[in-house]
Amino acid sequence: MELLAQVLVGGVLLGGLYALMALGLALVWGVLNIVNLSHGALIMLGAYATYYLFTGTGLDPFAALPITAIVLFVIGWLIQRGILNLVIRGPMFNTLLITFGIEVILTYLAQLLFSADFRAINPPYAGNNFRVLGITIPLMQVLAFAIAIGLTVAMWLFLLHTRVGRGIRAASQNLVAARLYGVNPRSIYALTFGIGSALAGVAGGLYGTVSQINPYIGGPLTAKSFAIAIIGGLENPLGVIVGGLVLGIVESLTALYAGSTYRDVASFGVLILVLILRPTGLLGRTT
Amino acid sequence: MPGKEGLTLFFPEKMAERVLTPVETRAGSAKRTIVFVIVLIVVAALAALPWYGNSVLVQFGISVLLLATLAQGWNIIGGYTGYASFGNSVFYGLGAYGVAIAMVQFKLPFWIGMIAGLVLAVVFAAALGAAVLRLRGHYFAIATLALAFIMTAIVSNVEIAGSNIGLVLPLLKSDVLFYELALGLLVLATMTVWWLANSRFGLGLISIRENEEGAAVMGVNTTLYKTLAFMLSAAFTGLAGGIYAYYITFIDPVGVFDVGLNVKMIIMAVFGGPGTVLGPVVGALILSTISEVLATKVTSIASMFFGIVIVIAVVFMPRGIADVLRRAGRSPLRYFVDNVRTHRL
Numbered sequence: 001m002e003l004l005a006q007v008l009v010g011g012v013l014l015g016g017l018y019a020l021m022a023l024g025l026a027l028v029w030g031v032l033n034i035v036n037l038s039h040g041a042l043i044m045l046g047a048y049a050t051y052y053l054f055t056g057t058g059l060d061p062f063a064a065l066p067i068t069a070i071v072l073f074v075i076g077w078l079i080q081r082g083i084l085n086l087v088i089r090g091p092m093f094n095t096l097l098i099t100f101g102i103e104v105i106l107t108y109l110a111q112l113l114f115s116a117d118f119r120a121i122n123p124p125y126a127g128n129n130f131r132v133l134g135i136t137i138p139l140m141q142v143l144a145f146a147i148a149i150g151l152t153v154a155m156w157l158f159l160l161h162t163r164v165g166r167g168i169r170a171a172s173q174n175l176v177a178a179r180l181y182g183v184n185p186r187s188i189y190a191l192t193f194g195i196g197s198a199l200a201g202v203a204g205g206l207y208g209t210v211s212q213i214n215p216y217i218g219g220p221l222t223a224k225s226f227a228i229a230i231i232g233g234l235e236n237p238l239g240v241i242v243g244g245l246v247l248g249i250v251e252s253l254t255a256l257y258a259g260s261t262y263r264d265v266a267s268f269g270v271l272i273l274v275l276i277l278r279p280t281g282l283l284g285r286t287t
Numbered sequence: 288m289p290g291k292e293g294l295t296l297f298f299p300e301k302m303a304e305r306v307l308t309p310v311e312t313r314a315g316s317a318k319r320t321i322v323f324v325i326v327l328i329v330v331a332a333l334a335a336l337p338w339y340g341n342s343v344l345v346q347f348g349i350s351v352l353l354l355a356t357l358a359q360g361w362n363i364i365g366g367y368t369g370y371a372s373f374g375n376s377v378f379y380g381l382g383a384y385g386v387a388i389a390m391v392q393f394k395l396p397f398w399i400g401m402i403a404g405l406v407l408a409v410v411f412a413a414a415l416g417a418a419v420l421r422l423r424g425h426y427f428a429i430a431t432l433a434l435a436f437i438m439t440a441i442v443s444n445v446e447i448a449g450s451n452i453g454l455v456l457p458l459l460k461s462d463v464l465f466y467e468l469a470l471g472l473l474v475l476a477t478m479t480v481w482w483l484a485n486s487r488f489g490l491g492l493i494s495i496r497e498n499e500e501g502a503a504v505m506g507v508n509t510t511l512y513k514t515l516a517f518m519l520s521a522a523f524t525g526l527a528g529g530i531y532a533y534y535i536t537f538i539d540p541v542g543v544f545d546v547g548l549n550v551k552m553i554i555m556a557v558f559g560g561p562g563t564v565l566g567p568v569v570g571a572l573i574l575s576t577i578s579e580v581l582a583t584k585v586t587s588i589a590s591m592f593f594g595i596v597i598v599i600a601v602v603f604m605p606r607g608i609a610d611v612l613r614r615a616g617r618s619p620l621r622y623f624v625d626n627v628r629t630h631r632l
Contacts, residue, residue: 035425086602090630092424093371094601097557100373101597104550108591186632219546223433265440268433275430276418 006135007256008249013141015248017210019241020148021203021221022228023155024196030234031172031192033092034084037099039225040218041106042197046072046204047213048114051121061121061209062143068205069198076197080190088189103218110215121208144206149241151202155195156237168192220264227271246270326565333470337463345462347579349534352469353527355571357548358555359476360523365553366561367483368516369496370420373549374431377438378408378521380544382528384442387454387538392447397459401529408525409518416517420510423499435546442540453539456532465534472530473568476523481564492516496562554593558600560609569608602627 025039036042049071053064079102087094128139159165170178171188179185207213207221228247232239247267254266337345357379364372385404389395395403419430443451483489491512494502503509532538551574559570574596581589603623604611614622 035429083598083602086627086631087605088630088632090601090605093369093428094605094630096371096425096428097553098598098601100550101554101594101601104594104597105591106594108594111590189632219432220436223429223436226429227433261440261444265437268437271433272419272430272437275422275426 046201072201
C-alpha cells in the first residue's frame with residue numbers, strides 16, 4: 001500500500017511537469033493550427049540551455065530558467081518568422097512536415113554541439129528529500145512540480161486577463177474578426193510561437209533536473225505532449241494539467257506493475273486509445 | 288483514340304490534376320511512350336550494374352533501391368490516399384523480423400521468411416488500419432508516430448525476437464543477389480503504383496485524398512479503400528525490410544523499427560513528388576546520392592541533411608520535383624517565389 005502511494009505521488013509530481021511540457025504545444029496548436037513536431041526538440045534545447053547555464057556560470061538551475069525562457073523565446077520567434085510563416089497557409093501536411101524537418105535539424109545540431117552523452121542537471125541539493133506520512137518526496141521533483149503548475153496557471157491568467165492574451169485568444173477563435181479589431185496576425189503568431197517555445201524551454205530545464213537528457217529525447221516528448229493536449233483538449237490551458245496528471249499516473253503505475261520498459265508503451269497506448277475512442281479529447285472540443 | 292470518358296478511366300490521375308494543370312493534350316500520350324521506353328532502358332541498365340560496377344556501387348545500389356521501395360510504399364498511403372503515415376517503419380521492422388525469426392528460430396529458408404514477414408506486415412496493417420485510419424490529418428500522423436515508438440519497446444520484450452539483443456542471421460555473401468532482389472521489388476512496387484494511377488481503385492484513393500466526404504457520397508467505400516491502400520503500402524515496406532534483414536545479417540529492435548526511417552521515406556517521396564509514379568524513386572536516388580557524398584565529405588552535416596531538405600522542399604516546392612519539371616517552361620525562380628507567396632501569411 002505504501003509502495004502504491006509512493007508511486008502515485010511520483011506520478012502526480014511527474015504529471016505536473018508533463019502539463020507544462022504540453023502547454024506550449026497546445027497553445028501553438030490552438031492558435032496557429034500547427035501541430036509542432038519540433039516541440040520536443042525545443043524542450044531538449046531548453047534542457048541544454050539550463051544545463052550549460054548551470055555548469056558554465058554556476059548559476060542555480062532554477063534561477064537560470066528565466067534566461068532559458070528568453071533564449072528559447074528568441075529561437076521560437078525566429079523559427080516562426082523565418083520559416084513557418086512562409087508555409088502557414090499551405091496544406092496541413094506541409095506545416096506538419098516542415099516542423100518535422102526542424103526537429104531533425106535541431107536534434108542533429110544538438111548532437112553536433114553538445115555530443116550524444118547523457119547529461120543531468122545536478123545542483124548540490126539534488127539528493128535532498130523529505131518524508132511525509134511515510135512517503136519519500138524528492139525535493140527536485142517538488143520544485144519542478146510547483147514551478148510547472150505555477151507557470152501553467154500564470155499562463156492561463158495571462159491569456160484571460162491581459163490585452164496580448166486576449167489578442168492571442170481572438171486570433172485562435174476567428175482570425176478575420178481579430179484582424180478587424182486590430183490584431184496583427186503576423187506578430188501574434190510569432191509571439192505565440194515564441195511563448196510556446198519559452199514554455200518548452202522551461203519545461204526542458206525542469207526535465208533536466210529530474211531526468212537525464214540527450215539530443216534524442218525530443219521525439220517521444222513531442223508524442224507525449226500531443227497525448228496530453230489531446231486528453232486535456234485545447235479549449236482551456238488548465239486542461240493540460242488534467243492530461244499531464246493522467247499520463248504521469250498511468251506511466252508510474254505501468255512502471256510499477258509491468259516494468260519500466262513498458263512505460264512509453266502505456267503512454268502512447270493511452271494516446272492511441274484516446275484518439276480512437278474520443279478524438280475530441282476527454283475534456284472538451286479540439287479544433 | 289478513346290473518347291473523353293475512356294480517357295477519364297484511363298488517366299484518372301491526369302483528370303484529378305486537371306484543376307492544377309489545365310495544359311493537357313494528345314501529346315501527353317506520346318510523351319508517356321517516351322517515358323516508358325526511357326524507364327525500360329534505365330531498368331535494364333540498373334539490372335546489369337553488378338557486371339560493370341564495383342562492389343561499393345552495388346552496396347550503395349542496394350541501399351538506394353530499398354529506400355526507393357520504402358518511398359514508393361509510402362507514396363501509396365501518403366501520396367495517393369493523402370494519409371500521412373509516420374509509422375511505416377513498423378512494417379519495415381515486422382518484415383525484417385519475419386525473415387529473422389523464420390530463419391534463426393525455425394531454420395526455414397529465406398523465401399518462407401519473406402512470406403512470413405509479408406503476412407505479418409499486411410495483417411498488422413489491416414488490424415491497425417481499421418482503428419487508426421478513422422483519424423484524419425494531424426491525428427492520423429501522430430497516432431502512427433506513437434505506434435512507431437511503441438513497437439520498439441514491445442519487440443524488445445518479445446523473447447522469440449531475441450528481446451533487445453536482436454537476432455543474427457546466417458551469412459550469405461552475395462550482394463548481387465540482394466541487389467537484383469531489391470531492384471525486382473522496386474520495379475514491382477513502381478508497377479503497382481503505375482497501375483494505381485491508371486485504375487478505378489487508384490482513382491478512388493485520389494478522390495479520398497481530394498475530398499473524403501465527396502468520395503463517400505460518390506459511392507467509394509472509403510474505409511475499405513483506405514485499409515487496402517495501407518495494406519499495400521505495408522506489403523512493399525515489409526518485403527523491403529525482409530531483404531534488408533538477410534542482407535545486413537543482424538537486426539535489433541532499435542535498428543529496424545527506427546523512427547528516423549520514416550523521415551527518409553517521407554522526404555524522398557515528398558521531394559520527388561508525392562502522388563506521382565516515378566517521383567519517389569527519383570527523390571530517393573537524388574537524396575541518397577547527395578547524402579552519401581556528404582557523409583564521406585562532411586560527416587557532421589550529413590545527418591542534418593534530411594531535415595534541411597524537408598524545410599527547403601516544403602517552402603519552395605511543396606509538390607516535389609515532378610511538379611517543377613511539369614512547369615519546365617516557366618522560370619524556376621519565379622515558380623519558387625510563387626510557392627512562397629501563396630502560402631505565407
